[in-house]
Amino acid sequence: MSGPPTTGRFAPTPSGDLHLGNLRTALVAWLSARANPGGRFVVRVEDLDPATRQPDVARRQLDDLERLGLDWDGEPQWQSDRLDAHNAAIEQLTDQDRTYPCWCSRAEIRAATLAPHGLQPSDGATLPDGAYPGICADLDTVGRARRAERTGRPPALRLRADAVRVTVTDDAAGEFTGIVDDLVLRRADGVPAYNLAVVVDDAAAGVTEVVRGADLLSSTPRQAHLADLLGLARPSWLHVPLVVGPDGTRLAKRHGAVTLAELVDAGWTPDRVCGLLASSLGLAATGGPVRPATVLEHLNADTFVASLPTTEWVVDPAALD
Numbered sequence: 001m002s003g004p005p006t007t008g009r010f011a012p013t014p015s016g017d018l019h020l021g022n023l024r025t026a027l028v029a030w031l032s033a034r035a036n037p038g039g040r041f042v043v044r045v046e047d048l049d050p051a052t053r054q055p056d057v058a059r060r061q062l063d064d065l066e067r068l069g070l071d072w073d074g075e076p077q078w079q080s081d082r083l084d085a086h087n088a089a090i091e092q093l094t095d096q097d098r099t100y101p102c103w104c105s106r107a108e109i110r111a112a113t114l115a116p117h118g119l120q121p122s123d124g125a126t127l128p129d130g131a132y133p134g135i136c137a138d139l140d141t142v143g144r145a146r147r148a149e150r151t152g153r154p155p156a157l158r159l160r161a162d163a164v165r166v167t168v169t170d171d172a173a174g175e176f177t178g179i180v181d182d183l184v185l186r187r188a189d190g191v192p193a194y195n196l197a198v199v200v201d202d203a204a205a206g207v208t209e210v211v212r213g214a215d216l217l218s219s220t221p222r223q224a225h226l227a228d229l230l231g232l233a234r235p236s237w238l239h240v241p242l243v244v245g246p247d248g249t250r251l252a253k254r255h256g257a258v259t260l261a262e263l264v265d266a267g268w269t270p271d272r273v274c275g276l277l278a279s280s281l282g283l284a285a286t287g288g289p290v291r292p293a294t295v296l297e298h299l300n301a302d303t304f305v306a307s308l309p310t311t312e313w314v315v316d317p318a319a320l321d
């Protein structure tokens with residue numbers, strides 16, 4: 001019996017227009033999914049955070065994907081419509097006695113992490129950025145009441161992860177082992193946290209492969225652990241090296257014309273942008289105009305992943321003409 005159809009996805013946060021880095025990752029995700037017979041590709045708008053919930057930006061992002069020639073199956077999913085599923089998953093973890101309330105501010109966490117007794121892996125395993133050092137983990141009822149009173153704020157809810165080591169396999173980079181910290185499941189403002197939502201929503205959408213930026217590799221053991229605890233199948237992962245400006249920092253507005261709209265304003269056609277992206281991935285020789293469907297036609301599905309670049313792509317927007 002064959003398994004579920006390969007389903008890939010692109011899951012942008014609507015915090016700003018998609019730039020060359022996002023579009024390049026989307027292209028890889030689309031190619032990887034569509035290279036399989038019957039491969040599906042879905043899009044999810046990650047609009048949980050009220051601070052970045054900008055429906056007009058989300059619609060521009062979807063338009064840009066379409067303009068570039070990246071299509072998807074079904075309707076885009078809006079993550080803010082999925083709160084019931086996120087809360088049900090959090091309840092499931094609470095029923096397993098794996099959650100606790102946390103009143104810490106970012107400043108407190110930073111100070112505790114810098115202290116000499118902060119979490120220190122001694123065996124080469126990786127701690128995710130901003131790993132929580134466990135300040136509220138062992139509070140009893142009195143301690144909790146005291147923290148609640150002293151801070152005057154509602155608590156976030158954290159996973160009790162017991163610093164478990166989780167190994168994931170990245171299709172390009174191979175094995176990666178991380179220590180799972182007591183990550184946030186629900187923020188103090190009630191919003192489900194990214195790591196929880198991404199696991200629940202990918203599973204519900206039948207996503208079998210996650211292709212995304214390399215900055216999220218360090219969070220992948222967290223997500224694998226959550227999937228395991230929730231009884232959900234782990235997808236496969238492929239992390240695509242980031243795109244950086246000439247100064248070596250992650251590509252951003254300050255580097256110049258980097259979004260599709262800006263490049264189109266500067267005279268680029270979407271097909272030329274696609275050609276630039278495809279040649280940066282070693283999938284088109286010249287960088288001339290091309291449609292994703294044409295790149296797909298010529299793709300060697302067997303060697304595609306192994307041949308992807310393993311280092312960052314340096315782009316100087318001032319030199320693009």
Ligand code: GLU
Pocket residue numbers: 011012013046198211212213216
């Ligand atoms: N929404 C995240 C972003 O735009 C990506 C999340 C993911 O792919 O897991 O960076």
